[in-house]
Amino acid sequence: MIITFATQKGGTGKTTLAIAFANYISTISKRKLNVFDFDFQKSFYHKWKEDEALNLPKLYEVEIIEEEVEQPFSDFETIIGLKESEDINLFDLAGTLDEKYIDLLIYSDFIIIPFEYSDVSAKSTLVFVNLMGQLESQAERIFIRSKYDKGYKYLNQEGMDSEIVKYGILLKNPVFKRNCLQTISTRELTKHQKYAVKNSLDELINCINGSLEISL
Ligand SMILES: Nc1ncnc2c1ncn2[C@@H]1O[C@H](COP(=O)(O)OP(=O)(O)OP(=O)(O)O)[C@@H](O)[C@H]1O
Numbered sequence: 097m098i099i100t101f102a103t104q105k106g107g108t109g110k111t112t113l114a115i116a117f118a119n120y121i122s123t124i125s126k127r128k129l130n131v132f133d134f135d136f137q138k139s140f141y142h143k144w145k146e147d148e149a150l151n152l153p154k155l156y157e158v159e160i161i162e163e164e165v166e167q168p169f170s171d172f173e174t175i176i177g178l179k180e181s182e183d184i185n186l187f188d189l190a191g192t193l194d195e196k197y198i199d200l201l202i203y204s205d206f207i208i209i210p211f212e213y214s215d216v217s218a219k220s221t222l223v224f225v226n227l228m229g230q231l232e233s234q235a236e237r238i239f240i241r242s243k244y245d246k247g248y249k250y251l252n253q254e255g256m257d258s259e260i261v262k263y264g265i266l267l268k269n270p271v272f273k274r275n276c277l278q279t280i281s282t283r284e285l286t287k288h289q290k291y292a293v294k295n296s297l298d299e300l301i302n303c304i305n306g307s308l309e310i311s312l
């Protein structure tokens with residue numbers, strides 16, 4: 097299967113959430129996890145490389161998809177192979193959409209979309225889901241409130257939520273704004289980090305299991 101973390105807005109927590117998901121799933125699932133960093137900044141990959149210094153065992157391998165390749169999935173065999181595989185193939189994308197992402201966005205089983213309630217983020221999120229509609233992507237879209245501040249009253253929350261549920265599933269459990277998530281590593285989730293993401297990730301995993309009628 098293919099699970100892609102994407103949105104049209106930079107800095108919403110895609111990579112942080114993708115790392116948290118990868119770490120979490122690799123400790124609870126028997127499936128092989130393959131991570132593909134498809135962002136020109138290669139944040140996931142660089143972090144994974146840097147984390148070698150921690151001397152903790154690798155939980156998974158991370159591959160980069162080279163920038164020079166304009167259409168990395170022009171041979172559909174590759175992408176269909178990833179989609180039909182029993183492995184969990186996780187992609188982390190950049191915060192700017194690019195033509196080279198089109199095939200992946202179409203063939204992903206799930207697109208995980210972290211979003212915030214700032215006006216800019218709200219607009220970009222809706223632009224992104226509109227584009228997904230235009231691509232006729234069959235991927236299930238799962239929205240996660242990211243960097244959510246419990247004590248803050250987001251004025252546009254109600255309006256945005258009612259828009260979002262037209263385009264996909266909105267998880268009940270937000271990922272709260274937490275300092276401990278700023279120092280996430282690709283080798284482990286600390287107790288605090290696990291506590292910070294567990295409810296959202298369990299809900300996400302249930303959602304994936306239910307939709308594919310599998311157990312991750
Ligand atoms: N839940 C959170 N609580 C606190 N800080 C967070 C949280 N999630 C992400 N951050 C911080 O926000 C910043 C952006 O996060 P991240 O790099 O994961 O976003 P991104 O969407 O992958 O960005 P880009 O679009 O550049 O790839 C980072 O400094 C990260 O540590």
Ligand SMILES: [Mg+2]
Pocket residue numbers: 110111112135139188189190191
């Ligand atoms: Mg990123």
